[in-house]
Amino acid sequence: MLSQKKKSPSVLESVARGMVAGVAGTVVMTAFQKFVEMPITKREDSYAPADFAERILPVRPKTEQGRNRLNWVTHFALGKMWGSAYGLTAHAGLRGPKAIAVVFATVYTSDVLLNMALGLYKPSSWSKQDWTVDLLDKFVQAAATGVLYDNVFGPTEES
Numbered sequence: 001m002l003s004q005k006k007k008s009p010s011v012l013e014s015v016a017r018g019m020v021a022g023v024a025g026t027v028v029m030t031a032f033q034k035f036v037e038m039p040i041t042k043r044e045d046s047y048a049p050a051d052f053a054e055r056i057l058p059v060r061p062k063t064e065q066g067r068n069r070l071n072w073v074t075h076f077a078l079g080k081m082w083g084s085a086y087g088l089t090a091h092a093g094l095r096g097p098k099a100i101a102v103v104f105a106t107v108y109t110s111d112v113l114l115n116m117a118l119g120l121y122k123p124s125s126w127s128k129q130d131w132t133v134d135l136l137d138k139f140v141q142a143a144a145t146g147v148l149y150d151n152v153f154g155p156t157e158e159s
Contacts, residue, residue: 009091011088014087014088014090014091015084015087015088015091016087017087017149017153017154018084018085018086018087018088018145018149018153019080019083019084020083020153021083021086021087021145021146021148021149021153021154022079022080022081022083022086023076023079023080023083024144024145024148024153025079025082025083025141025142025144025145025146025148026075026076026078026079026080026141026145028140028141028148029079029138029140029141029144030075032137032140033137037136037137041129043133047067047071048115048120049070049071049072049074049078050067050068050070050071050074051120052074052078052115052118052120053070053071053074054070055118055119055120056118078111079141079145081107082103082142082145083145083149085103085106085107086099086103086142086145086146087149089102089103090149090150090154095146095150096146096150097146099146100143100145100146100147103142103145103146104138104139104142104143107142108135108138108139108142111138
């Protein structure tokens with residue numbers, strides 16, 4: 001019996017898998033923040049995702065509960081975007097640590113520049129701890145997304 005070569009995933013399939021991996025990576029980052037980083041730094045919860053959503057969308061929650069919900073929805077939506085970037089990178093043939101580094105550098109830089117342009121970030125005023133927390137938390141997300149995509153959510157190896 002002849003073995004058939006598996007069809008490569010489409011760009012859409014790679015992006016969709018990346019989005020799933022991005023959500024899972026965001027869960028990993030959130031757990032890291034809540035159980036490791038925040039107990040060490042004593043940092044309070046961040047509402048940066050809600051601030052971002054309120055700046056770019058016509059959304060203004062009227063209650064604390066509504067703002068908290070917007071924060072979580074945006075937090076995971078941004079994770080999906082990081083995941084889609086990894087899916088595109090993987091589709092182009094780059095995987096593993098190199099892909100994680102490319103995606104992290106590209107998406108993190110874009111994230112900071114966009115938030116600066118929106119008037120939400122002022123990195124020149126950040127302390128060393130602020131920089132460390134921001135870089136580390138987002139690197140955990142990018143790394144978890146890449147590892148999960150490559151080992152759990154990505155396409156199986158071609159025969």
